[in-house]
Amino acid sequence: MLVNQLSIHNLRNLDNPSLSFSSHLNIIYGPNAAGKSSLLEALYILGNGRSFRTTKHNKVINDEYNDFTIFAKLESSGIRHQLGFSRQRNGETAIKLNSEPVKRLSTLAKLSPVQILSPEQYDLLVKGPSSRRKQLDWGVFHVEHSVLSLWQKCHKILLQRNQLLKRQSPYKDISIWDKQLVTLSEQVTQLRQAYCDKITPLFRQYCQDFLGQYDLSLQLYPGWSDRKDIGLQQIYSEQFEKDKQLGYTQSSIHKADLKFVLDQTKRAGDYLSRGQQKLLITAFKLAQLKVMQEYGRQTPLFLLDDIGAELDAHHQQQLLNVLANQPPNQQTFITCVHLEPLKPLIEQYDDVKMFHVEHGHIKEVSVDAAAL
Ligand SMILES: Nc1ncnc2c1ncn2[C@@H]1O[C@H](COP(=O)(O)OP(=O)(O)OP(=O)(O)O)[C@@H](O)[C@H]1O
Numbered sequence: 001m002l003v004n005q006l007s008i009h010n011l012r013n014l015d016n017p018s019l020s021f022s023s024h025l026n027i028i029y030g031p032n033a034a035g036k037s038s039l040l041e042a043l044y045i046l047g048n049g050r051s052f053r054t055t056k057h058n059k060v061i062n063d064e065y066n067d068f069t070i071f072a073k074l075e076s077s078g079i080r081h082q083l084g085f086s087r088q089r090n091g092e093t094a095i096k097l098n099s100e101p102v103k104r105l106s107t108l109a110k111l112s113p114v115q116i117l118s119p120e121q122y123d124l125l126v127k128g129p130s131s132r133r134k135q136l137d138w139g140v141f142h143v144e145h146s147v148l149s150l151w152q153k154c155h156k157i158l159l160q161r162n163q164l165l166k167r168q169s170p171y172k173d174i175s176i177w178d179k180q181l182v183t184l185s186e187q188v189t190q191l192r193q194a195y196c197d198k199i200t201p202l203f204r205q206y207c208q209d210f211l212g213q214y215d216l217s218l219q220l221y222p223g224w225s226d227r228k229d230i231g232l233q234q235i236y237s238e239q240f241e242k243d244k245q246l247g248y249t250q251s252s253i254h255k256a257d258l259k260f261v262l263d264q265t266k267r268a269g270d271y272l273s274r275g276q277q278k279l280l281i282t283a284f285k286l287a288q289l290k291v292m293q294e295y296g297r298q299t300p301l302f303l304l305d306d307i308g309a310e311l312d313a314h315h316q317q318q319l320l321n322v323l324a325n326q327p328p329n330q331q332t333f334i335t336c337v338h339l340e341p342l343k344p345l346i347e348q349y350d351d352v353k354m355f356h357v358e359h360g361h362i363k364e365v366s367v368d369a370a371a372l
Contacts, residue, residue: 006043009069009071021331024352025352026353026354057091082097126269
Protein backbone atom coordinates (compact mmCIF):
# COMPACT_ATOMS: atom_id res chain seq x y z
CA MET A 1 0.00 0.00 0.00
CA LEU A 2 1.13 3.47 -0.80
CA VAL A 3 -0.02 6.82 0.57
CA ASN A 4 0.52 9.44 -2.12
CA GLN A 5 -1.18 12.42 -0.50
CA LEU A 6 -2.42 13.22 2.95
CA SER A 7 -4.45 16.13 4.37
CA ILE A 8 -4.97 16.43 8.11
CA HIS A 9 -7.44 18.71 9.90
CA ASN A 10 -7.56 19.47 13.63
CA LEU A 11 -5.33 16.62 14.76
CA ARG A 12 -3.17 17.37 17.84
CA ASN A 13 -0.99 20.47 17.24
CA LEU A 14 -0.70 20.10 13.44
CA ASP A 15 -1.71 23.19 11.46
CA ASN A 16 -3.76 21.30 8.86
CA PRO A 17 -1.01 20.11 6.51
CA SER A 18 -1.50 18.81 2.96
CA LEU A 19 1.44 16.66 1.94
CA SER A 20 2.67 14.56 -1.01
CA PHE A 21 4.93 11.66 -0.09
CA SER A 22 7.73 9.68 -1.64
CA SER A 23 6.68 6.13 -2.46
CA HIS A 24 9.86 4.90 -0.76
CA LEU A 25 11.41 6.89 2.05
CA ASN A 26 9.98 9.86 3.96
CA ILE A 27 11.95 11.51 6.73
CA ILE A 28 10.14 13.73 9.21
CA TYR A 29 12.48 15.71 11.42
CA GLY A 30 12.34 18.57 13.88
CA PRO A 31 12.69 19.43 17.57
CA ASN A 32 10.83 17.77 20.42
CA ALA A 33 7.09 18.43 20.63
CA ALA A 34 7.06 19.73 17.05
CA GLY A 35 4.35 17.33 15.85
CA LYS A 36 6.36 14.54 14.16
CA SER A 37 4.66 11.64 15.95
CA SER A 38 1.30 13.29 15.30
CA LEU A 39 1.87 12.92 11.57
CA LEU A 40 2.64 9.20 12.03
CA GLU A 41 -0.44 8.97 14.24
CA ALA A 42 -2.59 10.21 11.34
CA LEU A 43 -1.08 7.58 9.02
CA TYR A 44 -1.60 4.88 11.64
CA ILE A 45 -5.24 5.86 12.14
CA LEU A 46 -5.83 5.39 8.41
CA GLY A 47 -5.01 1.70 8.74
CA ASN A 48 -6.32 0.98 12.22
CA GLY A 49 -9.05 3.47 13.04
CA ARG A 50 -7.28 4.31 16.29
CA SER A 51 -4.10 5.90 17.59
CA PHE A 52 -0.98 3.93 18.53
CA ARG A 53 -0.37 6.28 21.45
CA THR A 54 -3.65 6.39 23.31
CA THR A 55 -6.95 4.58 23.59
CA LYS A 56 -8.65 7.91 24.41
CA HIS A 57 -9.82 9.16 21.04
CA ASN A 58 -10.49 12.68 22.27
CA LYS A 59 -6.82 13.25 23.02
CA VAL A 60 -6.07 13.11 19.32
CA ILE A 61 -8.52 15.91 18.44
CA ASN A 62 -6.99 19.37 18.62
CA ASP A 63 -8.02 20.95 21.92
CA GLU A 64 -9.86 23.80 20.19
CA TYR A 65 -12.03 21.67 17.90
CA ASN A 66 -14.71 19.03 18.13
CA ASP A 67 -13.48 16.65 15.47
CA PHE A 68 -10.49 15.70 13.38
CA THR A 69 -10.39 14.58 9.75
CA ILE A 70 -7.75 12.73 7.77
CA PHE A 71 -8.01 12.45 4.02
CA ALA A 72 -5.66 10.34 1.88
CA LYS A 73 -5.10 9.46 -1.72
CA LEU A 74 -3.62 6.00 -1.68
CA GLU A 75 -2.90 2.93 -3.76
CA SER A 76 -3.96 -0.39 -2.35
CA SER A 77 -3.19 -3.62 -4.26
CA GLY A 78 -2.44 -1.43 -7.29
CA ILE A 79 -5.82 0.38 -7.24
CA ARG A 80 -6.16 4.08 -6.45
CA HIS A 81 -8.52 5.09 -3.66
CA GLN A 82 -9.57 8.16 -1.73
CA LEU A 83 -10.02 7.49 1.94
CA GLY A 84 -11.49 9.87 4.52
CA PHE A 85 -11.63 9.30 8.26
CA SER A 86 -13.14 11.62 10.84
CA ARG A 87 -13.94 11.34 14.50
CA GLN A 88 -15.93 13.62 16.75
CA ARG A 89 -15.62 14.23 20.48
CA ASN A 90 -18.80 12.27 21.12
CA GLY A 91 -17.06 9.21 19.59
CA GLU A 92 -18.93 9.28 16.29
CA THR A 93 -16.71 8.06 13.49
CA ALA A 94 -17.21 8.45 9.75
CA ILE A 95 -15.14 6.57 7.19
CA LYS A 96 -15.54 7.17 3.48
CA LEU A 97 -13.89 5.18 0.75
CA ASN A 98 -14.20 6.77 -2.68
CA SER A 99 -17.09 8.85 -1.28
CA GLU A 100 -18.98 5.73 -0.09
CA PRO A 101 -19.51 5.22 3.66
CA VAL A 102 -17.62 2.32 5.24
CA LYS A 103 -18.95 0.64 8.38
CA ARG A 104 -16.29 -1.87 9.32
CA LEU A 105 -12.81 -1.05 10.62
CA SER A 106 -11.62 -4.32 9.06
CA THR A 107 -12.17 -2.65 5.66
CA LEU A 108 -9.56 -0.08 6.68
CA ALA A 109 -7.20 -2.77 7.91
CA LYS A 110 -7.43 -4.69 4.63
CA LEU A 111 -7.10 -1.55 2.53
CA SER A 112 -4.24 0.17 4.31
CA PRO A 113 -2.10 -2.04 6.54
CA VAL A 114 0.34 -0.13 8.72
CA GLN A 115 3.25 -1.52 10.70
CA ILE A 116 4.79 0.67 13.39
CA LEU A 117 7.89 0.60 15.55
CA SER A 118 7.66 3.23 18.26
CA PRO A 119 8.88 3.69 21.85
CA GLU A 120 5.34 2.84 23.07
CA GLN A 121 5.95 -0.78 22.09
CA TYR A 122 9.29 -1.34 23.74
CA ASP A 123 7.70 -2.77 26.88
CA LEU A 124 5.80 -5.46 24.97
CA LEU A 125 7.76 -8.22 26.74
CA VAL A 126 6.85 -7.15 30.25
CA LYS A 127 3.23 -6.20 29.57
CA GLY A 128 0.32 -8.64 29.85
CA PRO A 129 -0.42 -11.13 27.05
CA SER A 130 -3.15 -9.04 25.40
CA SER A 131 -0.74 -6.59 23.72
CA ARG A 132 1.40 -9.48 22.39
CA ARG A 133 -1.75 -11.27 21.23
CA LYS A 134 -2.78 -8.10 19.34
CA GLN A 135 0.58 -8.02 17.57
CA LEU A 136 0.24 -11.70 16.72
CA ASP A 137 -3.31 -11.34 15.40
CA TRP A 138 -2.37 -8.27 13.37
CA GLY A 139 0.18 -10.40 11.55
CA VAL A 140 -2.10 -13.42 11.16
CA PHE A 141 -4.91 -11.25 9.76
CA HIS A 142 -2.72 -9.65 7.13
CA VAL A 143 -1.49 -13.02 5.90
CA GLU A 144 -4.87 -14.76 6.18
CA HIS A 145 -7.93 -12.48 6.29
CA SER A 146 -10.25 -15.43 7.01
CA VAL A 147 -8.99 -15.54 10.60
CA LEU A 148 -11.20 -12.55 11.40
CA SER A 149 -14.52 -14.31 10.70
CA LEU A 150 -13.32 -17.44 12.56
CA TRP A 151 -12.31 -15.26 15.49
CA GLN A 152 -15.65 -13.42 15.46
CA LYS A 153 -17.65 -16.68 15.39
CA CYS A 154 -15.54 -18.04 18.23
CA HIS A 155 -16.05 -14.84 20.23
CA LYS A 156 -19.83 -15.02 19.77
CA ILE A 157 -20.02 -18.61 21.01
CA LEU A 158 -17.79 -17.83 23.96
CA LEU A 159 -20.09 -14.98 24.96
CA GLN A 160 -23.07 -17.35 24.86
CA ARG A 161 -21.17 -20.01 26.79
CA ASN A 162 -20.16 -17.49 29.44
CA GLN A 163 -23.75 -16.28 29.82
CA LEU A 164 -24.88 -19.87 30.42
CA LEU A 165 -22.08 -20.36 32.93
CA LYS A 166 -23.16 -17.23 34.79
CA ARG A 167 -26.72 -18.56 34.86
CA GLN A 168 -25.38 -21.80 36.39
CA SER A 169 -26.82 -23.83 33.48
CA PRO A 170 -26.24 -27.60 33.52
CA TYR A 171 -23.36 -29.11 31.55
CA LYS A 172 -25.64 -30.67 28.92
CA ASP A 173 -26.91 -27.18 27.89
CA ILE A 174 -23.42 -25.73 27.71
CA SER A 175 -21.69 -28.65 26.04
CA ILE A 176 -23.95 -28.16 22.98
CA TRP A 177 -21.73 -25.16 22.14
CA ASP A 178 -18.45 -26.84 22.92
CA LYS A 179 -18.05 -28.89 19.75
CA GLN A 180 -18.34 -25.84 17.50
CA LEU A 181 -16.20 -23.78 19.86
CA VAL A 182 -13.46 -26.41 19.86
CA THR A 183 -13.42 -26.62 16.05
CA LEU A 184 -13.26 -22.82 15.63
CA SER A 185 -10.65 -22.41 18.37
CA GLU A 186 -8.46 -25.02 16.74
CA GLN A 187 -8.80 -23.34 13.35
CA VAL A 188 -7.77 -19.96 14.77
CA THR A 189 -4.87 -21.61 16.57
CA GLN A 190 -3.70 -23.38 13.41
CA LEU A 191 -3.56 -20.03 11.59
CA ARG A 192 -1.75 -18.43 14.52
CA GLN A 193 0.73 -21.33 14.59
CA ALA A 194 1.28 -21.14 10.83
CA TYR A 195 2.10 -17.45 11.23
CA CYS A 196 4.52 -18.22 14.09
CA ASP A 197 6.23 -20.81 11.91
CA LYS A 198 6.70 -18.19 9.18
CA ILE A 199 7.96 -15.42 11.43
CA THR A 200 10.22 -17.44 13.75
CA PRO A 201 13.22 -18.02 11.42
CA LEU A 202 13.19 -14.34 10.39
CA PHE A 203 12.89 -13.22 13.99
CA ARG A 204 15.76 -15.48 15.03
CA GLN A 205 17.92 -14.12 12.21
CA TYR A 206 17.29 -10.48 13.21
CA CYS A 207 17.92 -11.38 16.87
CA GLN A 208 21.19 -12.98 15.85
CA ASP A 209 22.16 -9.78 14.00
CA PHE A 210 21.11 -7.41 16.81
CA LEU A 211 21.73 -9.45 19.96
CA GLY A 212 24.40 -11.94 18.98
CA GLN A 213 24.85 -14.96 21.19
CA TYR A 214 21.36 -15.27 22.67
CA ASP A 215 19.09 -18.16 21.73
CA LEU A 216 15.77 -16.38 21.30
CA SER A 217 12.60 -17.82 19.88
CA LEU A 218 8.83 -17.43 19.77
CA GLN A 219 6.33 -19.85 21.28
CA LEU A 220 2.59 -19.78 20.83
CA TYR A 221 0.51 -20.49 23.92
CA PRO A 222 -2.92 -21.31 22.47
CA GLY A 223 -4.92 -20.21 25.52
CA TRP A 224 -5.24 -23.61 27.18
CA SER A 225 -3.05 -26.41 28.46
CA ASP A 226 -0.59 -27.47 25.78
CA ARG A 227 -0.46 -31.05 27.13
CA LYS A 228 -0.42 -33.29 24.07
CA ASP A 229 -2.54 -36.05 25.68
CA ILE A 230 -5.58 -33.89 26.26
CA GLY A 231 -7.67 -31.94 23.74
CA LEU A 232 -9.68 -28.76 24.21
CA GLN A 233 -12.96 -30.73 24.31
CA GLN A 234 -11.72 -32.69 27.31
CA ILE A 235 -10.42 -29.53 28.96
CA TYR A 236 -13.90 -27.99 28.70
CA SER A 237 -15.51 -30.98 30.36
CA GLU A 238 -12.82 -31.18 33.08
CA GLN A 239 -12.94 -27.44 33.77
CA PHE A 240 -16.71 -27.17 33.74
CA GLU A 241 -17.27 -26.94 37.51
CA LYS A 242 -14.52 -24.34 37.92
CA ASP A 243 -15.80 -22.38 34.88
CA LYS A 244 -19.26 -22.36 36.47
CA GLN A 245 -17.88 -21.05 39.75
CA LEU A 246 -15.96 -18.33 37.93
CA GLY A 247 -18.78 -17.53 35.51
CA TYR A 248 -16.54 -17.60 32.46
CA THR A 249 -14.57 -19.99 30.24
CA GLN A 250 -11.00 -20.21 31.46
CA SER A 251 -9.53 -21.77 28.34
CA SER A 252 -10.02 -19.90 25.07
CA ILE A 253 -8.29 -18.24 22.15
CA HIS A 254 -8.74 -14.98 24.08
CA LYS A 255 -6.11 -16.19 26.53
CA ALA A 256 -3.48 -16.93 23.87
CA ASP A 257 -0.01 -15.46 24.20
CA LEU A 258 2.98 -15.08 21.97
CA LYS A 259 5.86 -15.90 24.28
CA PHE A 260 9.35 -14.52 23.69
CA VAL A 261 11.59 -17.26 24.98
CA LEU A 262 15.28 -17.35 25.86
CA ASP A 263 17.20 -20.66 25.78
CA GLN A 264 13.96 -22.55 24.97
CA THR A 265 12.43 -22.17 28.44
CA LYS A 266 13.08 -18.78 30.06
CA ARG A 267 10.86 -15.73 29.69
CA ALA A 268 13.00 -13.26 27.74
CA GLY A 269 11.47 -10.28 29.59
CA ASP A 270 12.92 -11.59 32.89
CA TYR A 271 16.50 -11.79 31.63
CA LEU A 272 17.16 -9.22 28.96
CA SER A 273 18.22 -5.69 29.80
CA ARG A 274 15.89 -2.85 28.83
CA GLY A 275 18.11 -2.05 25.83
CA GLN A 276 18.13 -5.69 24.74
CA GLN A 277 14.34 -5.80 25.01
CA LYS A 278 14.15 -2.83 22.63
CA LEU A 279 16.39 -4.67 20.18
CA LEU A 280 14.28 -7.79 20.47
CA ILE A 281 11.09 -5.83 19.74
CA THR A 282 12.85 -4.19 16.79
CA ALA A 283 13.79 -7.67 15.51
CA PHE A 284 10.20 -8.83 15.94
CA LYS A 285 8.74 -5.84 14.09
CA LEU A 286 11.19 -6.21 11.23
CA ALA A 287 10.34 -9.91 11.01
CA GLN A 288 6.62 -9.04 10.93
CA LEU A 289 7.29 -6.58 8.14
CA LYS A 290 9.19 -9.19 6.16
CA VAL A 291 6.44 -11.79 6.57
CA MET A 292 3.96 -9.22 5.26
CA GLN A 293 6.21 -8.44 2.31
CA GLU A 294 6.56 -12.13 1.47
CA TYR A 295 3.17 -13.60 2.34
CA GLY A 296 0.77 -10.68 2.93
CA ARG A 297 -1.92 -9.49 0.56
CA GLN A 298 0.07 -6.28 0.28
CA THR A 299 3.07 -4.50 1.77
CA PRO A 300 2.22 -2.31 4.78
CA LEU A 301 3.37 1.22 5.43
CA PHE A 302 6.29 1.05 7.81
CA LEU A 303 6.39 3.80 10.43
CA LEU A 304 9.43 4.29 12.67
CA ASP A 305 8.83 6.82 15.39
CA ASP A 306 11.79 8.46 17.07
CA ILE A 307 14.37 6.24 15.46
CA GLY A 308 17.37 7.74 17.27
CA ALA A 309 15.96 8.01 20.76
CA GLU A 310 16.15 4.46 22.00
CA LEU A 311 19.07 2.69 20.28
CA ASP A 312 22.80 3.18 20.61
CA ALA A 313 24.78 4.27 17.54
CA HIS A 314 25.90 0.74 16.63
CA HIS A 315 22.41 -0.76 16.75
CA GLN A 316 20.89 2.27 15.08
CA GLN A 317 23.32 1.69 12.23
CA GLN A 318 22.28 -1.97 12.03
CA LEU A 319 18.65 -0.94 11.82
CA LEU A 320 19.48 1.61 9.11
CA ASN A 321 21.25 -1.13 7.14
CA VAL A 322 18.07 -3.21 7.23
CA LEU A 323 16.02 -0.20 6.12
CA ALA A 324 18.44 0.47 3.27
CA ASN A 325 17.70 -2.99 1.91
CA GLN A 326 13.93 -2.84 1.76
CA PRO A 327 12.13 -3.87 -1.44
CA PRO A 328 11.22 -1.05 -3.86
CA ASN A 329 7.49 -1.26 -3.06
CA GLN A 330 8.07 -0.56 0.64
CA GLN A 331 6.94 2.91 1.73
CA THR A 332 8.61 3.99 4.95
CA PHE A 333 8.19 7.00 7.26
CA ILE A 334 10.86 7.81 9.82
CA THR A 335 10.75 10.52 12.47
CA CYS A 336 13.88 11.84 14.18
CA VAL A 337 15.23 14.87 15.99
CA HIS A 338 18.74 14.71 14.49
CA LEU A 339 19.26 14.01 10.80
CA GLU A 340 22.98 13.34 10.86
CA PRO A 341 22.78 9.59 11.73
CA LEU A 342 20.33 9.05 8.85
CA LYS A 343 22.66 10.54 6.25
CA PRO A 344 23.96 7.18 4.89
CA LEU A 345 20.40 5.88 4.55
CA ILE A 346 19.16 9.03 2.81
CA GLU A 347 22.06 8.84 0.34
CA GLN A 348 20.98 5.36 -0.71
CA TYR A 349 17.52 6.45 -1.81
CA ASP A 350 16.94 8.39 -5.05
CA ASP A 351 13.48 9.59 -4.20
CA VAL A 352 13.61 10.41 -0.51
CA LYS A 353 11.36 13.22 0.69
CA MET A 354 12.20 15.27 3.76
CA PHE A 355 9.73 17.16 5.94
CA HIS A 356 10.74 19.66 8.59
CA VAL A 357 8.27 20.05 11.45
CA GLU A 358 8.17 22.93 13.89
CA HIS A 359 5.32 24.10 16.15
CA GLY A 360 2.88 21.90 14.25
CA HIS A 361 3.86 23.29 10.85
CA ILE A 362 5.17 20.72 8.34
CA LYS A 363 7.22 21.92 5.40
CA GLU A 364 8.73 19.79 2.67
CA VAL A 365 12.42 20.62 2.20
CA SER A 366 14.99 19.44 -0.31
CA VAL A 367 17.78 17.17 0.86
CA ASP A 368 20.24 20.02 0.25
CA ALA A 369 18.18 22.50 2.25
CA ALA A 370 18.14 20.04 5.12
CA ALA A 371 21.90 20.78 5.27
CA LEU A 372 23.03 17.20 5.24
N1 LIG B 1 -5.16 17.45 21.52
C1 LIG B 1 -4.14 18.27 21.33
N2 LIG B 1 -4.37 19.54 20.88
C2 LIG B 1 -3.34 20.38 20.68
N3 LIG B 1 -2.04 20.06 20.88
C3 LIG B 1 -1.78 18.82 21.33
C4 LIG B 1 -2.81 17.87 21.56
N4 LIG B 1 -2.25 16.72 21.98
C5 LIG B 1 -0.92 16.94 22.03
N5 LIG B 1 -0.62 18.20 21.63
C6 LIG B 1 0.70 18.81 21.50
O1 LIG B 1 1.21 18.42 20.25
C7 LIG B 1 2.62 18.56 20.29
C8 LIG B 1 3.24 17.56 19.34
O2 LIG B 1 3.43 16.30 19.92
P1 LIG B 1 4.20 15.14 19.14
O3 LIG B 1 4.26 14.02 20.10
O4 LIG B 1 3.60 14.93 17.82
O5 LIG B 1 5.64 15.79 18.96
P2 LIG B 1 7.00 15.14 18.44
O6 LIG B 1 7.57 16.08 17.44
O7 LIG B 1 6.80 13.74 18.03
O8 LIG B 1 7.85 15.21 19.77
P3 LIG B 1 9.05 14.33 20.38
O9 LIG B 1 10.24 14.51 19.48
O10 LIG B 1 9.26 15.00 21.69
O11 LIG B 1 8.57 12.92 20.49
C9 LIG B 1 3.03 18.50 21.74
O12 LIG B 1 3.53 19.77 22.12
C10 LIG B 1 1.73 18.26 22.47
O13 LIG B 1 1.65 18.95 23.68
